[in-house]
Amino acid sequence: MQILRTVEELRAWSRARRCDGGQGIALVPTMGALHEGHASLIRAAVEARPGRVAVSIFVNPTQFGPNEDFAKYPRTFKADCELAEREGATVIFAPSVEEMYPAGAATFIEVEGLSDRLDGKSRPGHFRGVATVVAKLLNAAEADLAFFGQKDAAQVAVLRRMVADLRLGTKTVVCPIVREVDGLALSSRNVYLSAEERKQALALSRAIRRVESLVAGGERLSIRLMEAARDVLAEEPALRMDYIELVDWETLWPVLIAAPGSLFAVAAWVGNTRLIDNTILQ
Structure with missing residues (x-):
């Protein structure tokens, strides 16, 4: 399994796979700290696009508010790579903040009418950051499928709207919530x-x-x-x-x-x- 660090590397990998005559690319966007819920997304992606699954691991600073947990958000990169490889991912895309947000970056995506509801109401600016980074990831991977968990249902609604509005050509696939034996949703x-x-x-x-x-x-x-x-x-x-x-x-x-x-x-x-x-x- 390869670990890619730049948009150029990810795009080159994606285009090479497309040129070999097979199906398109599946992307599983994550912020790392992977658990069984993420594993279920990777498995679904592998089933849909075997040998063509990219898992992104990027703790996106623009979706965290000033008093939220960006600095302490769990980062377990080695374990994440092991889980992704075990579940059949083809590549890991793990860019730096500077790679995703070049110096002077001034372009953000706002999904009006959705971004201030549910979690967006509680976390102003959150979905602006989510929509922006996911659009960047979809563009970099040139993915035709992107896999998300139902636990983030409000996020899914925002991203579906963004994909449709921007005609990105990516299908969003939503997988069921994975729970512990006692019912707690994995997070x-x-x-x-x-x-x-x-x-x-x-x-x-x-x-x-x-x-x-x-x-x-x-x-x-x-x-x-x-x-x-x-x-x-x-x-x-x-x-x-x-x-x-x-x-x-x-x-x-x-x-x-x-x-x-x-x-x-x-x-x-x-x-x-x-x-x-x-x-x-x-």
């Missing part, structure tokens, strides 16, 4: 949790399961679903609520009645760690 930030905080964090997945159960029983009113989720989260008084929302997954606008495909999403602070979870309702 690179879970390493921040103490043993007690990890127990508290399980309230998020319990709230999700409660909502799924209500919907399966016929409940569709947003106000009742959100109330039920709020009651579950209140069982852990140490949690600090960020949001509970039922939205249209395409627009991220709130909806009053849950329809098949609606996104039910929650976010909360557990200690100093902000965690998210969601479900796509049936």
